[in-house]
Amino acid sequence: MNIGNTRPDLQPLPPADRTRAVLKALADYIERSKLKAGDRLPAERELMQALAVGRSTVREVIRQFQALGVVESRKGSGTYLLRAVSAGTVHMPLSIDAMHLRDALLKTLDVRRGLEAEAGALAAIRRTPEDLATIEARLNEMEYAHNVKGSSSREDLAFHLAIYDATHNSLFPQLLEQMREAFERFWDRPFDRPDFARRSFPFHRQLYDAIAAGDPARAREKTLAILQVVEEDIKDMAK
The missing domain is CATH 1.20.120.530 (GntR ligand-binding domain-like)
Incomplete structure (x- = not known):
């Protein structure tokens, strides 16, 4: 599915680990689309259809982006980018070097x-x-x-x-x-x-x-x- 006429495609994801995959895919989309602070993100329904995931997954990713200070949601208007991100700069979970x-x-x-x-x-x-x-x-x-x-x-x-x-x-x-x-x-x-x-x-x-x-x-x-x-x-x- 194309979101807009000039934007890159967002591709459906496999079932496993969807929240993390959606987070990475959306960050990559923001980078490839060259979105800037103040630009509006695709609507929730568009993201659900493009990535073939449920509403709860999309909302969890948006919530994580909000907590990281990447986006803000404006009631009745949509979700807007506060700062540019990429798949390489957005939150990646920490790993702990411990066997037990x-x-x-x-x-x-x-x-x-x-x-x-x-x-x-x-x-x-x-x-x-x-x-x-x-x-x-x-x-x-x-x-x-x-x-x-x-x-x-x-x-x-x-x-x-x-x-x-x-x-x-x-x-x-x-x-x-x-x-x-x-x-x-x-x-x-x-x-x-x-x-x-x-x-x-x-x-x-x-x-x-x-x-x-x-x-x-x-x-x-x-x-x-x-x-x-x-x-x-x-x-x-x-x-």
Whole structure:
């Protein structure tokens, strides 16, 4: 399918790993089409038809581009390019040089300490009433999932993402996108244990309270307490 009369073709993709393939294909399309900041991207339906993928895949790729600061969506108008990219410059997932899950998680934990402790402190300083409401809503969802389902991995991730957003620093979500695959290993039931790091659960409410109180030192302290429990559980479960 041609999108426009003078644009290069976007070709259908194989079923495997479609989100990453669409991300690369769209970045390559932007480069080959010589799109510039301010240019509008093809509509969602056009991308779905051209690449033979579903709406959810296209929306996930656009969401990733937004998090990386590459595009912005304007309600009722479309999605617009903020800066030029290519398949070689857009987000590629980080790889961790570790043979065992234990070592990979511990390496990721080193980076999480630096990012999340600072994010918690900044959120305590910069959060708006709307941010606080969102963080509390994610926390309530996490507590409900924990108490009812016995597992709250996805809700846990959503809680931490809301804190990142409350920093009002676009680099935090960009860094998270760069490391998403490595970070998400924490929320994919490592060691096949749905109760992984369950002991850290009470500290999440304390972290929220610190952010709500505007106390950056306590927010940093509670973030590190959460990650300390995670480290202890990694080492214990990997024995």
